[in-house]
Amino acid sequence: MTDKIAIIGFGNIAKAIITPLLDEKLIKPDDVYCVVKTERSFENIKKNYKYNINVYQSGSEESKIIWDCKVKLLSVKPQHLKDVIEVDDIKIKDNLIVSILAGVSINRLTQKFPNHKCVRVVTNIPITIGKGLTGIAWGEDLTEDQKKFTKKLFENTSKIYEFTEDYLDIFLALTSSGPAIIALIIEALSDGGLSGGLPKILSEELVMEMILGTTSLIKENKLTTSELKNLVTSPGGTTIAALRVLEKKSVRSALIESIVSASNRSKEFR
Numbered sequence: 318m319t320d321k322i323a324i325i326g327f328g329n330i331a332k333a334i335i336t337p338l339l340d341e342k343l344i345k346p347d348d349v350y351c352v353v354k355t356e357r358s359f360e361n362i363k364k365n366y367k368y369n370i371n372v373y374q375s376g377s378e379e380s381k382i383i384w385d386c387k388v389k390l391l392s393v394k395p396q397h398l399k400d401v402i403e404v405d406d407i408k409i410k411d412n413l414i415v416s417i418l419a420g421v422s423i424n425r426l427t428q429k430f431p432n433h434k435c436v437r438v439v440t441n442i443p444i445t446i447g448k449g450l451t452g453i454a455w456g457e458d459l460t461e462d463q464k465k466f467t468k469k470l471f472e473n474t475s476k477i478y479e480f481t482e483d484y485l486d487i488f489l490a491l492t493s494s495g496p497a498i499i500a501l502i503i504e505a506l507s508d509g510g511l512s513g514g515l516p517k518i519l520s521e522e523l524v525m526e527m528i529l530g531t532t533s534l535i536k537e538n539k540l541t542t543s544e545l546k547n548l549v550t551s552p553g554g555t556t557i558a559a560l561r562v563l564e565k566k567s568v569r570s571a572l573i574e575s576i577v578s579a580s581n582r583s584k585e586f587r
């Protein structure tokens with residue numbers, strides 16, 4: 318894929334992106350240069366990571382070597398971005414930063430890393446099992462090779478969607494915050510099962526299988542959500558009794574607002 322790649326922040330998401338590429342031998346461990354902040358993470362990667370990659374602690378003299386890599390995956394938490402400082406004497410050309418930081422705009426990235434072209438990417442936690450969704454907004458003047466390389470980083474583990482940057486906040490709200498919303502729904506429905514006398518584990522399993530089955534049915538039979546709803550809602554039956562409660566408690570509106578709110582929060586990080 319490339320000669321060398323630097324990973325600035327080798328946490329959960331960065332590992333989920335890079336490990337499959339190492340598994341597939343698309344990158345060699347020798348060519349991966351990662352930086353982490355704490356000694357604990359540094360030692361942990363050295364001792365326990367399944368590949369023998371180059372690892373450095375941020376702030377150390379040796380860690381400056383990462384700026385010799387043409388491509389950098391930026392994967393620190395947004396609040397730690399201020400601590401990542403581009404070195405003055407970058408010798409190579411056509412440098413690329415692929416940022417997965419929630420909400421941080423291409424404009425801010427370009428100002429912070431003036432010697433780099435920047436790409437903003439939003440991905441989500443199911444990337445850790447190869448079922449992620451990744452949205453990409455390209456910065457200015459990227460070469461075709463840089464775009465191809467960026468897509469290669471994510472295409473093994475996720476479906477890729479290309480957007481203009483304005484759509485990334487709402488994409489993030491739906492896909493990146495979405496898993497937490499779904500987890501809350503699973504938990505709440507399972508508690509409903511628990512209230513009806515089912516053991517917790519069984520109740521949770523039933524809810525998850527029901528969600529998987531319902532999603533597959535909608536997709537495979539190309540149903541609209543209204544068609545699916547009508548299929549299981551008979552006059553005066555149990556389902557309309559359940560839906561009535563949800564409407565009375567404004568659950569639909571709460572879910573819409575939750576997504577708008579997550580998107581607005583993402584805009585605040587800019």
Ligand SMILES: NC(=O)c1ccc[n+]([C@@H]2O[C@H](COP(=O)([O-])OP(=O)(O)OC[C@H]3O[C@@H](n4cnc5c(N)ncnc54)[C@H](OP(=O)(O)O)[C@@H]3O)[C@@H](O)[C@H]2O)c1
Nearest residue numbers: 326327328329330353354355358375393394400418419440
């Ligand atoms: N979690 C999600 O669902 C999700 C989904 C999509 C995108 N994202 C984005 O992905 C990014 C990383 O998230 P994560 O969940 O992978 O976080 P994480 O597991 O906490 O990883 C962050 C990494 O950054 C390192 N770090 C901190 N300060 C640093 C510095 N100054 N220089 C170099 N490395 C530094 C940390 O090192 P130490 O371990 O030593 O502190 C750690 O390795 C975030 O910006 C987030 O917005 C997250």
